Amino acid sequence: MGGGDVHDMSYYGKCMIGGILSCGLTHMAVCPLDIVKCRKQADPTLYKSMSDGFKTIYRTQGIKGFTIGWHATLFGYSAQGFGKFGFYEIFKDVYKKALGPSAEKYQTIGFLASSACAEVIADTFLAPFEAVKVRMQTSNFTPKFFEGFNTILANEGWNGLYKGLGPLWMRQVPYTMVKFGAFENIVRAFYRNIFTAPKDSYSKGTQLSIVFASGYLAGIFCAIVSHPADTMVSILNKKSSNDPIGQQVSKIYSEIGFKGLWNGIGARIIMVGTLTGLQWYIYDSFKVAVGLQASGGK
Numbered sequence: 553m554g555g556g557d558v559h560d561m562s563y564y565g566k567c568m569i570g571g572i573l574s575c576g577l578t579h580m581a582v583c584p585l586d587i588v589k590c591r592k593q594a595d596p597t598l599y600k601s602m603s604d605g606f607k608t609i610y611r612t613q614g615i616k617g618f619t620i621g622w623h624a625t626l627f628g629y630s631a632q633g634f635g636k637f638g639f640y641e642i643f644k645d646v647y648k649k650a651l652g653p654s655a656e657k658y659q660t661i662g663f664l665a666s667s668a669c670a671e672v673i674a675d676t677f678l679a680p681f682e683a684v685k686v687r688m689q690t691s692n693f694t695p696k697f698f699e700g701f702n703t704i705l706a707n708e709g710w711n712g713l714y715k716g717l718g719p720l721w722m723r724q725v726p727y728t729m730v731k732f733g734a735f736e737n738i739v740r741a742f743y744r745n746i747f748t749a750p751k752d753s754y755s756k757g758t759q760l761s762i763v764f765a766s767g768y769l770a771g772i773f774c775a776i777v778s779h780p781a782d783t784m785v786s787i788l789n790k791k792s793s794n795d796p797i798g799q800q801v802s803k804i805y806s807e808i809g810f811k812g813l814w815n816g817i818g819a820r821i822i823m824v825g826t827l828t829g830l831q832w833y834i835y836d837s838f839k840v841a842v843g844l845q846a847s848g849g850k
Contacts, residue, residue: 564638570835574633574637576630577626583620583621584618587617587618590686593787593815596808596812624684627697634674636670644662644663667728670728671724679717680713683704683713683715716788719785730778731828735828774828775824779814783812783815784805
């Protein structure tokens with residue numbers, strides 16, 4: 553499952569930095585779309601459509617309305633990227649060693665298990681930032697990140713910052729398993745069936761274009777798999793409540809039903825497809841820039 557790079561602490565450190573850049577920058581870039589999506593999930597009657605959401609925000613709040621929560625987005629998803637990509641590479645090597653000679657045969661299982669373990673860690677970094685971000689974007693809450701963080705902590709304790717962790721795992725773990733598992737197989741399929749010459753015979757630009765296309769296709773699957781939990785996270789974090797998480801989830805589901813879990817799916821497919829493609833592109837571009845290999849191929 554590993555490439556030709558030496559997988560030492562320097563390698564893992566570079567992957568962690570690549571993950572910070574990959575996730576932090578891309579999520580901040582789509583912050584305007586995320587604001588409309590979260591508000592539509594939290595209150596389906598708020599906007600008639602995604603385009604209506606953009607027009608309404610621009611008319612009532614101006615350009616500034618599209619930047620709400622960008623600090624929380626940048627900090628939170630940078631921390632998540634650190635854990636997601638860095639620990640994925642670590643766990644991938646752990647599982648490769650554990651599987652021994654069978655590693656190649658069961659590589660997809662290794663991809664899925666490694667990404668799941670990495671995401672569990674990454675989401676513990678993300679959860680507090682996500683709680684503040686959603687509250688800022690969907691309710692009349694302070695626009696200042698640190699003030700919002702301290703307000704939630706003072707009024708609701710650590711539970712207020714981490715109450716979305718369970719649903720976040722429900723959203724992100726399947727999402728990341730598909731993101732990494734699908735990507736690893738798609739990029740290999742490109743080299744196996746279309747770009748059949750040795751990988752090094754292609755330019756770095758071509759290799760990175762293959763990475764982007766593979767990431768975008770994987771992202772479409774990611775969006776579909778994780779969307780119901782994403783909707784639940786948006787609604788949970790919007791509300792201030794000290795009720796048990798399971799009770800809150802049951803109450804929300806009774807109010808919105810199965811159909812309500814899919815509010816905003818169109819926007820999320822576009823957002824996640826683009827995000828995933830760009831994340832892999834940025835991640836691999838950084839790896840190439842620091843002397844590591846791009847993903848896929850031999």
